[in-house]
Amino acid sequence: MHSLQDDLDLISLAARNAGEIALDFFGSKNDVWHKHGNSPVSEADYAVDKFLKETLLNARPNYGWLSEETEDNTDRLSSKRLFVVDPIDGTRGFLAGHKQWCVSVAIVEAQSPIAGVLNCPALEEHFVAAKEQGAFLNGNRMQILDNNDIRSMTGSRKLIEVMEESDDKNYTVLPFVPSLAYRVAMVANRQLDAAVARPGAHDWDLAAADIILSEVGGKLTDINSFARLYNQPTPRSGSLIASSISAHSNLVDLAKAGGFLH
Numbered sequence: 641m642h643s644l645q646d647d648l649d650l651i652s653l654a655a656r657n658a659g660e661i662a663l664d665f666f667g668s669k670n671d672v673w674h675k676h677g678n679s680p681v682s683e684a685d686y687a688v689d690k691f692l693k694e695t696l697l698n699a700r701p702n703y704g705w706l707s708e709e710t711e712d713n714t715d716r717l718s719s720k721r722l723f724v725v726d727p728i729d730g731t732r733g734f735l736a737g738h739k740q741w742c743v744s745v746a747i748v749e750a751q752s753p754i755a756g757v758l759n760c761p762a763l764e765e766h767f768v769a770a771k772e773q774g775a776f777l778n779g780n781r782m783q784i785l786d787n788n789d790i791r792s793m794t795g796s797r798k799l800i801e802v803m804e805e806s807d808d809k810n811y812t813v814l815p816f817v818p819s820l821a822y823r824v825a826m827v828a829n830r831q832l833d834a835a836v837a838r839p840g841a842h843d844w845d846l847a848a849a850d851i852i853l854s855e856v857g858g859k860l861t862d863i864n865s866f867a868r869l870y871n872q873p874t875p876r877s878g879s880l881i882a883s884s885i886s887a888h889s890n891l892v893d894l895a896k897a898g899g900f901l902h
Contacts, residue, residue, distance in 0.1 A: 641720070642700065648755045648770045651723075651745040654695045658688045658743045659761035662728055666762060667737055680731050685709050688727035688743060696723050696745075703747075706875060708844045714873065722748045722871050726821065726844035729758075733818025739763050744821045746847035748870045756848030758825055767825055767852050775855035777829060784857040785884035787833055790891055794823055795836040811894075824849035824882045828856045834883040834891050843875035849882075859888045863895055 642650075665684035672682045689709040697705060704719025706712065708726050716722050723745065728734050730741035739762035746756040758767040769775035775782045794800065794814040803813045814832055817823045823835040824846070847870055850860045860882045861867050868877060883891045 644755060644770050644773070647700075647721075647747050648757075648768060648773075650696065650699055651747065651755060651757050652766075652768050654692055655743045655745045655757040655759035656761075656766065657695070658692050658727065658745075659759040661691055662688050662734070662741075662743060663761050666734060670735065672735060680735060681709060682728070682731060682735060684734070685727045685731060689725065692723075692725050692727065692743075692745065696725075704871070706843055706871070708842065712875070716871060717873065719871075720749060721754075724748050724753070724843050724847040724870065729821040729845060730817075730819030736818075738818055740817050740822050741819050742822055742825075744844065744848040746851060748843070748847055751869045751871055752867075753847040753851040753854075753870060756851040758821055758848050758852065760822065760825075767828075767848075769848075769852040769855040771851065771855075773855070775828060775852045782828060782852075782856045783830070785828070785830070786857070786886065787830075787884050788886045788890070790833045790883065790887055790894055792832040793834040793836065793894075794826075794832055796838055799836055799838060820845045821849040824853050824860060827882050827884075828853040828858055833887060834881065834894075836882070836891075836895060837877075837880040839876075839878045841877040841880060843870050843872075843877075846877065846880070853882055857885055859883060859885045861888070863892065865889075865892060 670682045704716035704722035706724045726744040729744045734741040742758045742760040746753045754771040792812045863879045
């Protein structure tokens with residue numbers, strides 16, 4: 641088994657190179673298809689997925705693989721370590737020309753992420769984190785979260801509508817961010833206090849962002865405060881809330897009182 645630092649270095653460089661591939665398609669011709677549920681997938685998604693799968697599995701052939709754009713193989717369930725990849729998190733935004741998208745790469749062990757990278761090349765932001773080693777943005781150590789209150793929040797489009805209609809909210813609702821992973825990273829980077837999501841997210845949307853948030857004193861759970869378990873037979877999540885640890889109970893109360901998560 642390779643050292644955690646070696647694995648982090650591997651996925652960090654791979655995500656940077658993958659981001660450059662994605663940038664070549666950003667704002668230019670990009671063939672698009674639609675998957676089940678009318679979710680778009682583009683030529684860029686497939687190109688990045690192919691690059692990452694070849695690069696990472698050639699370097700670590702004994703690691704498992706789970707990616708949004710690769711057919712799932714349950715062999716991954718017996719892997720000690722697993723790459724969890726979203727080639728482009730926020731594809732809809734990517735296709736619309738919005739900059740808030742990222743290449744998400746994580747390594748999962750014992751049902752938890754132990755290393756993660758979010759490369760956001762259009763924003764020139766590169767997040768990296770490893771278990772008990774802290775989180776870094778563009779090489780600078782990120783500060784530990786210490787906020788107790790929920791003053792700003794965002795979520796999916798439908799959740800934003802529900803939050804905006806609340807009569808007693810005492811927080812600001814920020815505009816929709818296409819990438820769920822980036823929403824969680826915004827919490828980790830103190831750009832907002834909380835992010836929420838309805839059921840339907842998958843391991844690849846969350847694993848890298850989860851370890852980044854965790855390493856700055858944040859918490860990503862379901863509405864009942866249970867942590868996400870990764871590399872399950874069905875890699876799909878229920879409702880999610882993300883905030884600092886100290887504000888998490890307040891967020892749970894807000895979510896339950898507002899009725900926008902179940």
